[in-house]
Amino acid sequence: MSRALFRRGCRGTVLRLDTHSANASGTRFIPSWISRRVPDLAAIVVLTLGTALSVGVAHADAPQPIHLALLEGMSGPFANGGAAIERNLRYAIDALNARGGVKLPDGSHPFVLDVLDTQGVADQALAQLRAAEDSHARFVLQGNSSAVAAALESAIDKHNAREPDDRLLFLNYSAVDPALTNENCSFWHFRFDAHAGMRMNALTDVIEGEKTVKKIYLIDQDYSFGHEVSTLARSMLTKKRPDITIVGDEFHPVGKVTDFTPYISKIRDSGADAVITGNYGNDLTLLVKAAHDGGLKTRFYTFYANSLGAAAAIGDAGVGRVQAVAEWHQNVDGAGSEAFYTGYRARWPKPADDWPVLRVTVMVDMLGQAIEKAGSTDAVAVAKALENLRFDPGTDFHPSWMRPDDHQLIQPLYVMEMAHQGAPGVAHDAEGSGYGFKTVKALPADKTALPTTCKMERP
DSSP: OOTTOEEEOGGGOEEEOOGGGBOTTSOBOOOHHHHHHOOOHHHHHHHHHHHHHHHHHHTTTSOOOEEEEEEEOSSSTTHHHHHHHHHHHHHHHHHHHHTTOEEETTEEEOEEEEEEEOTTOHHHHHHHHHHHHHTTOSEEEEOSOHHHHHHHHHHHHHHHHHOTTSOOEEEESSOOOGGGGTTTOOTTEEEOSOOHHHHHHHHHHHHHHOTTOOEEEEEEESSHHHHHHHHHHHHHHHHHOTTOEEEEEEEEOTTTOSOOHHHHHHHHHHTOSEEEEOOOHHHHHHHHHHHHHTTOOOEEEESSTTSTTHHHHHGGGGTTTEEEEESOOTTOOSHHHHHHHHHHHHHSOSGGGOOOOHHHHHHHHHHHHHHHHHTSOOHHHHHHHHTTOEEOOSSSSOOEEEETTTTEEEOOEEEEEEEETTSTTOOSOSTTSSEEEEEEEEEOHHHHOOOOOOOOOOO
16 A cells, blocks of 8 residues: 555545555554553454544544645655655745645645655556545646656546546646647646756757857657757757757666766767756766766756756866756845745755755745635636746745746746856855856746647636
């Protein structure tokens, strides 16, 4: 049984069944202090059920928590990414709950996070989606794989058509395949990250001005997202820098390569003076580590080099050479940015936990606003409330809005370059590495939006 499987109890009370109290066959263990005091098994059952019933009656009229079901790879090759997202969600949820939770006509409701391990693969994600359905969670959160996101988007479409009284919303914080908000867009799906086209557009804007870059090697993960990154790079470079030659276009298995040295040898032999990659997680960390260890001096233009141990792995070889693109980084100017980072670090002070993801906080806050605006947790009402909703914390920090045409968040983007902590514009490092990032190019929200091909079917 999943550790996050729930069953609906008396009068709406949610009872959590935790495998910490069950053996491998699913039999629940009885704590020893109960067995000593109440030796009769029947008495144990009566006592347990009686307690559950009394709790259900006592709290029958109390506002129930709003469950957010996180379906993410908490084990497997990208478990570090799952753990980082969980930390960011807990930070955002704790902050929202501390402000009083979500206010509905019957009172204030806290958000509760239920974590379901997908192991980073689509089949397990679909199995965990069924567990989320059983728990009557209204909101499904996922992002660390576009392949998994595509499977979930399709499954949720089918579930909502089949179960109109128990519909789900899918909130995506990291799956950036453009198809999810273009040809495969769904009324039930909202993306809070900039998609791959938006990120590549920002990176190639910078490359356009780097006249020393003449030869580029493309290396990406061998699935839909990686192929999309390659296609986007070729298309945008052709328009912005037709003089650049693509000297390699490599795809490798996702999460299975433990030594990228052979790939680095190919890049060196190609004569490339720059690399573009959409790799994430260990596939990025191990790639840049191999480049560092192999003495490769090329520039790296990445989607995710500012995250999850990459800065420490790259080391001095990345200073002035490695760039990344994101909706935010630790050294963005402004009081709002500094307050967000300070709050996150107070919650998660260990250097290894230093990967704040602003879009996760934006997602949680906007969901809370949408539920309040809708006056309920009904999926249709909340979805309509999210459309055109703006994230505006009352300062000039990160103004964003949810485009109703395709449910793509339109937000600022920053291209950043790796530098030593303490260099101009680099007050904070990443994960205690001594290396941080400085802004190379800042794009306001209205400059990051790209056209959409979405033709959305609405309920």
